[in-house]
Amino acid sequence: MPTRGGQEGRLLALGRMSAGDLAKAYIPRDIEETWAQAWLDRRVFEADPARDGPPFSIVIPPPNITGQLHLGHALNNTLQDVLVRWRRMAGDNVVWIPGTDHASIATQNVVERKLAAEGLDRHGLGREAFLERTFEWKEEVAPYIVSQLKRLGAGCDWSRERFTMDEGLSQAVREVFVRLWEDGLIYRGRRMINWCCRCGTALSDIEVEHRETQGSLWHLRYPLADGSGEVVVATTRPETMLGDTAVAVHPDDPRWRALIGQKIRLPVLGREIPIIADESVDQEFGSGAVKITPAHDPSDFEMGSRHGLEAPVVIDESGRMTLEAGPYAGLDRVECRAQLVAAFEADGTLLEVKPHTHAVGTCYRCHEIVEPMPSLQWFVRAKPLADPAIEAVREGRTRFHPEHWTKTYYAWLENIRDWCISRQLWWGHRIPAWYCEACGDEHIVVARETPSACPRCGAGLRQDEDVLDTWFSSALWPFSTLGWPEQTADLKRWYPTAVLVTGFDILFFWVARMMMMGLRFTGEVPFRDVYVHGLVRDEYGAKMSKSKGNVQDPLELLAIYGTDALRFTLMSQSAMGRDIRLSTQRIEGNRAFANKIWNASRFVLMKIGEPDPDAASAVACEDAAGRWIRSRLSVAAAEVSLALTEYRFNDASSAIYRFFWNEYCDWYLELAKLSLRSEDAARRAATRRTLVEVLETALRLLHPMMPFITEELAGKLPGASGAPLVESAWPDSGVLTSDPEAEAKVERLIAVVRAVRNIRAETGVAPSREVDLLISCADDAVWRDLTDFQDEIRALARLGVLERWTAAAPPAGAAPAVVAGIELHVPLVGIVDVAATLEKTAREIEKARAELLKVEAKLGREDFIARAPEEIVEKERERAAELVAKLDVLESALGRLGGVGA
RNA sequence: AGGCACGUAGCUCAGUGGGAGAGCGCUACCUUGACACGGUAGAGGUCGGCGGUUCAAUCCCGCCCGUGCCUACCA
Numbered sequence A: 001m002p003t004r005g006g007q008e009g010r011l012l013a014l015g016r017m018s019a020g021d022l023a024k025a026y027i028p029r030d031i032e033e034t035w036a037q038a039w040l041d042r043r044v045f046e047a048d049p050a051r052d053g054p055p056f057s058i059v060i061p062p063p064n065i066t067g068q069l070h071l072g073h074a075l076n077n078t079l080q081d082v083l084v085r086w087r088r089m090a091g092d093n094v095v096w097i098p099g100t101d102h103a104s105i106a107t108q109n110v111v112e113r114k115l116a117a118e119g120l121d122r123h124g125l126g127r128e129a130f131l132e133r134t135f136e137w138k139e140e141v142a143p144y145i146v147s148q149l150k151r152l153g154a155g156c157d158w159s160r161e162r163f164t165m166d167e168g169l170s171q172a173v174r175e176v177f178v179r180l181w182e183d184g185l186i187y188r189g190r191r192m193i194n195w196c197c198r199c200g201t202a203l204s205d206i207e208v209e210h211r212e213t214q215g216s217l218w219h220l221r222y223p224l225a226d227g228s229g230e231v232v233v234a235t236t237r238p239e240t241m242l243g244d245t246a247v248a249v250h251p252d253d254p255r256w257r258a259l260i261g262q263k264i265r266l267p268v269l270g271r272e273i274p275i276i277a278d279e280s281v282d283q284e285f286g287s288g289a290v291k292i293t294p295a296h297d298p299s300d301f302e303m304g305s306r307h308g309l310e311a312p313v314v315i316d317e318s319g320r321m322t323l324e325a326g327p328y329a330g331l332d333r334v335e336c337r338a339q340l341v342a343a344f345e346a347d348g349t350l351l352e353v354k355p356h357t358h359a360v361g362t363c364y365r366c367h368e369i370v371e372p373m374p375s376l377q378w379f380v381r382a383k384p385l386a387d388p389a390i391e392a393v394r395e396g397r398t399r400f401h402p403e404h405w406t407k408t409y410y411a412w413l414e415n416i417r418d419w420c421i422s423r424q425l426w427w428g429h430r431i432p433a434w435y436c437e438a439c440g441d442e443h444i445v446v447a448r449e450t451p452s453a454c455p456r457c458g459a460g461l462r463q464d465e466d467v468l469d470t471w472f473s474s475a476l477w478p479f480s481t482l483g484w485p486e487q488t489a490d491l492k493r494w495y496p497t498a499v500l501v502t503g504f505d506i507l508f509f510w511v512a513r514m515m516m517m518g519l520r521f522t523g524e525v526p527f528r529d530v531y532v533h534g535l536v537r538d539e540y541g542a543k544m545s546k547s548k549g550n551v552q553d554p555l556e557l558l559a560i561y562g563t564d565a566l567r568f569t570l571m572s573q574s575a576m577g578r579d580i581r582l583s584t585q586r587i588e589g590n591r592a593f594a595n596k597i598w599n600a601s602r603f604v605l606m607k608i609g610e611p612d613p614d615a616a617s618a619v620a621c622e623d624a625a626g627r628w629i630r631s632r633l634s635v636a637a638a639e640v641s642l643a644l645t646e647y648r649f650n651d652a653s654s655a656i657y658r659f660f661w662n663e664y665c666d667w668y669l670e671l672a673k674l675s676l677r678s679e680d681a682a683r684r685a686a687t688r689r690t691l692v693e694v695l696e697t698a699l700r701l702l703h704p705m706m707p708f709i710t711e712e713l714a715g716k717l718p719g720a721s722g723a724p725l726v727e728s729a730w731p732d733s734g735v736l737t738s739d740p741e742a743e744a745k746v747e748r749l750i751a752v753v754r755a756v757r758n759i760r761a762e763t764g765v766a767p768s769r770e771v772d773l774l775i776s777c778a779d780d781a782v783w784r785d786l787t788d789f790q791d792e793i794r795a796l797a798r799l800g801v802l803e804r805w806t807a808a809a810p811p812a813g814a815a816p817a818v819v820a821g822i823e824l825h826v827p828l829v830g831i832v833d834v835a836a837t838l839e840k841t842a843r844e845i846e847k848a849r850a851e852l853l854k855v856e857a858k859l860g861r862e863d864f865i866a867r868a869p870e871e872i873v874e875k876e877r878e879r880a881a882e883l884v885a886k887l888d889v890l891e892s893a894l895g896r897l898g899g900v901g902a
Numbered sequence B: 001a002g003g004c005a006c007g008u009a010g011c012u013c014a015g016u017g018g019g020a021g022a023g024c025g026c027u028a029c030c031u032u033g034a035c036a037c038g039g040u041a042g043a044g045g046u047c048g049g050c051g052g053u054u055c056a057a058u059c060c061c062g063c064c065c066g067u068g069c070c071u072a073c074c075a
Helices: A009-013 A029-041 A071-089 A104-117 A127-152 A167-182 A238-243 A298-307 A323-328 A333-347 A383-394 A405-414 A470-474 A489-494 A504-522 A554-561 A563-572 A584-607 A615-620 A624-645 A649-675 A681-702 A707-714 A740-763 A780-788 A790-797 A834-860 A862-867 A870-901
Strands: A055-059 A093-097 A186-196 A201-203 A208-223 A230-235 A246-249 A263-265 A272-277 A289-292 A350-363 A370-380 A399-401 A433-436 A440-446 A461-463 A497-503 A527-533 A771-776 A799-804 A814-819 A822-827
Touching: A029 A127, A029 A707, A055 A071, A055 A489, A071 A093, A071 A127, A071 A497, A071 A527, A071 A554, A071 A563, A071 A624, A071 A649, A093 A489, A104 A127, A127 A554, A127 A563, A167 A186, A167 A440, A167 A470, A167 A504, A186 A298, A201 A370, A208 A238, A208 A263, A208 A333, A230 A238, A230 A289, A238 A323, A238 A333, A246 A298, A289 A298, A298 A370, A323 A333, A333 A350, A350 A370, A383 A405, A383 A504, A399 A405, A405 A504, A470 A504, A497 A504, A504 A527, A554 A563, A554 A584, A563 A584, A563 A649, A563 A707, A584 A649, A584 A681, A584 A707, A624 A649, A624 A681, A624 A740, A649 A681, A649 A790, A681 A707, A740 A771, A740 A780, A740 A790, A740 A814, A740 A822, A740 A834, A771 A790, A780 A790, A790 A799, A814 A834, A814 A870, A834 A862, A834 A870
Parallel strands: A055 A093, A246 A272, A399 A527, A497 A527, A771 A799
Antiparallel strands: A055 A497, A186 A201, A186 A370, A208 A230, A208 A350, A246 A289, A263 A272, A433 A440, A433 A461, A771 A822, A814 A822
């Protein structure tokens, strides 16, 4: 095991060997690598379908092989790892399947850039060689991604690692394609698609991002063919006018009704085009007349097909004007617009230009403006797949967390359009369709096995050049990774998967499509739960992006603060439905938490040198403090378990944080220090036992969130079995018991100590100075409980005398406090200026009076008494009585203070 | 245009139909044999605004303002 040598000679000299192992501060890098490797060596993450326990499976959202991981991946995989480690400890048969995604456009872009740097391009290289280069890239990058995940602590089953283009997954893709084709759910056709001129490929609708852009609205005069007048049309894209084949108006529009059926002479080209009537024209917009360019606008395309219009293509796939553009042929679309506008300005065709904001479609990968155009592509008929996907969520077979994402999910699926799946790229799954060289393109052969000849005429076949949308294969991920289409043991055991953890940005791209494909091909949902987390933003709430330069490298943060601190921070910020603003201050805070855990453990290890007497007497000697901390632990364990069950990661982390720091460290360790000084050996032994057991259990509760430090520390505790914590059992609430009686006692102790400390601090008693405490309480049992703790109260509040005060009046010259119905008096005459005490007491009275006023006002309202539930009314009455009693004590003490001061 | 989130302490964020919370920061004090990546105590909020429901609203409802995101064929 990794250890720290160094300046611990002092401790070693005292014979505390175990504590001597620990450095004074936690240094993460000393242990992280060692444990990451140790887990792998023990193969603890390697799953076996034959193992017992309820199945719990997760498939990783496969990172793209485009480069390194970012903080979004760190968040995503931390949450999965927390779930996986937790469920494994809880006894489930767990598998977490890792892998990477080939990401066709993105990866092809990366490799093409690399080629360009070498002065090469893919066309010069040829398809074969290009693919070879890209596979080389993949072989280089995928292991690097895996290594980053391992550094994060991700407990994936690396023996099951997959790649979307490996043999098995490629076979699944082909199987799905062929079946969909056979079922008539895949077709090839000429449709309006989105074309990225830079990437040189078709895109699906959701790969187009709509950006609000400040543009212009050009109003153009279109003369009537007979010269009797003109029609004004407005356009955001003047260059498309070269492809206009009609002007449309609303049939009811009084301004234009008379012109329907007449002809327009199109400027520049002189073509005569009709004025047509169509219901879809918005009379309110512009002049109410709209130019129709069927080949370059989706809605115009539809209108064109309704009216049987020609659709001349004037912009080609590279963004240049075609021969159809007449004098403008060969120009780039941007240049063409500039020249056209200039010409229209000159000849008066341009009536006016108005600023106009509209949503311009851009490519989600390269952000180039997307060109709508009709094109021969492959499509998936989406509706028959979407309907069962909607149904499954409606019936609760898959649930979203937070639940509100279901609405977004429905909204998209209910209005889904056919999915363009062909991409004019080389990197990806090639479409398993062949065309007969003799029969022509109309004869399409779609097959699982590559056919050698045309089954109809025996002539040669040519495979479709295109590849499939990456998301087509991603959609199969939950079952393809488990071995589908084979009915493997993995598939039977772990499908459907338990939960998908992902970001909302790929809800449509990925989640919805996995639902569609999963249901279609397995008959079951791909996952029971979907946990949708937020985006990791910078501390000012901005999206992290390379162009903004605010990207933080998780590996760097890991190195500075430690993996556990980063993980814990990401987790504690993961409240349902919120983005995460990551600030280094916050990570620092959790590094401090790790250090706290380290030092608490260091303390415990220092104190357990003494040999233990028999366990039985130690159990019998458990004191109230020990019972209290065990009880608090049981509460914390229950909270953590429940929170994880409900994907409330932030609540799980804060429950254990609070317990460890504010209860175990702040109070139990301090109490234990005292009982360890006891004369009673059995009591000392009981305390040591509790210190260790509670610490060990807390480390187990923490392990899914902070795997490294907990593993390291647990291994140093006595009684460690030699098996790592990752293989230990989740603290079962059945074993831990709550103890309300002990809780009440210790809470009273804490309240008394705090009250005295408050008086000391506020009246300015020097920290080293002892004060006396007089306690007035009517209840003998309460007094007995307090005297049981008298040594503790004395030590923690720095007291001299601690006595019961039985006189009717409060002692003169003492600062009063009332907590939990107990009167406390700290005589301060001769210790501090009476004025300070007077002032503090007056402030307390002020506060109590204000509160009493509120409560009395409430109790004074008849409606409240009559209509509020009885227990609420009763509670308010008790509160009022308490406040009255408290005020009584404070005021009377104040009076006696005044006397002293005079 | 529609939809969905969000607006709580200086900052980042939890939270609940009945007495406002955390972390960080801030103030004062403390090198107490686990920890200064620490300890003790404290200051700080009309819970975005206006209405409504209710005995009671930071929480439920409506409207408004502000912020972010998503969807959409208004040229």
